[in-house]
Amino acid sequence: MRAVVYSEPGPSSVLRVVEREVPEPGPGEVRVRVVRAGVNPTDWKQRAGGTYPALPYEEITPGQDGAGTIDALGAGVSGVAAGDRVWLHMAQHGSAYGTAAEYVVVPLHKAVPLPPAASFDLGASLGVPAVTAHRALTSSADADRIAPGTLAGRTVLVQGGAGAVGNAAIQLAHWAGANVITTVSSAEKGALAAAAGADHVVNYREEDPEAAIRRIAPDGVDLVVEVAPAQNNDLDRAVIRNGGTIAIYANNGGDEMTLPLRATFSLNLRYQFVLLYGVAPELLAAAAEDITAALAAGALGVGEEQGMPLHHYSLERAAEAHDAVEGGVVGKVLLDLA
Structure with missing residues (x-):
């Protein structure tokens, strides 16, 4: 699979696209085929060295937010199936691997059902914001x-x-x-x-x-x-x-x-x-439930008509996407993976 990684903190030029093995989900985890990945200020600030004095992993794939379809289930996972549409939040928190990749593995609670009427663009724009x-x-x-x-x-x-x-x-x-x-x-x-x-x-x-x-x-x-x-x-x-x-x-x-x-x-x-990143799990779960209810009611949207212009970048242009967010672009920056 293609993935964006960096192995040292620094400017956006430290980001590179590499080929990696498709990860396998462990117990309680799901693998998601990412369609869109959201880019947030937290992504470039961590990459620039504002979060860790030294990287906690040999390499990091950035990205807390995204949307896609469940591709595989780990042991003990129930209530979801391959092909289910989901939106992702806090994917890279506590892990080396975030959503700027064709596949990501996350604990089930980080993959939230995406209502049928909600687009992948919208799903990837939720999460941190x-x-x-x-x-x-x-x-x-x-x-x-x-x-x-x-x-x-x-x-x-x-x-x-x-x-x-x-x-x-x-x-x-x-x-x-x-x-x-x-x-x-x-x-x-x-x-x-x-x-x-x-x-x-x-x-x-x-x-x-x-x-x-x-x-x-x-x-x-x-x-x-x-x-x-x-x-x-x-x-x-x-x-x-x-x-x-x-x-x-x-x-x-x-x-x-x-x-x-x-x-x-x-x-x-x-x-x-x-x-x-310090919020109690039960409060994050409550937020995910309420946001999904708002999605189902049509109360959340993205695009110019909802006050949130979209800016799409390919995975190979991830550095440009980070620079756009760091530069204060008005709207939501997304990476297109499918």
Whole structure:
């Protein structure tokens, strides 16, 4: 099989396409023939050396996310069959081998049924973005699942609504009944956020975001999904309601933030930091179930019409795909394997 690998950290030029034996599934595992693989910031950051001081394996095939069909079952696996369509998440976590290959072996719980109406493009675009969004949206003290109506009466602010996590957060929050506000930096990104289902779009380059958000939510927002806390923390505190939650999942725009303690704790805020690689298995399973339910309901989508343009690359152009994500391309980058 063809697979992308790297044997040392570095720029995208360390990626190479090689021929490897098709892996065999062990007990409790399935082998998936990958049709599409998603590329996320976590992939290039790990490859560049931002995750490990030294590689934990002799070579790594990157890729946490993907979609394809089950090809073989390991011992003890039941409830699925060869040919079943699945979407993959956290495939390379804890393993040397991710989804940037024609076949990948994963524990059964990482291969989630893909509803018939959902494309492989959509399935490969879930994983890291959608599960992160789910964890952010369920980070308040009284919510641990998402379903229609669970966020009814709530106002959710999604900072950076044109990004992959922001797009997923908008779609999931909208499905769950929230009033969704999002911030963007351009009219083009605003159109994408609106296509994703945002009820209100605030272009922070054209208007005062605090005033605009307070006009929409005079009593404050219930939950902030935050991508750039170092830049936005003052704004978040200015628009959050007393007792609200700020869920932080990235460090865009700076690695440190400071805050005034009394002004912050007087709001009875709850800060929730989200990184998937330490999330409990039962919470990942809950996210997968809820995301699949949203898929089955047609509440999640990709493509320009859903606010998430797609960028396709062949396996041989994996380095270009990594560079596109690192460069901040707007939309979802996918590797085509079949």
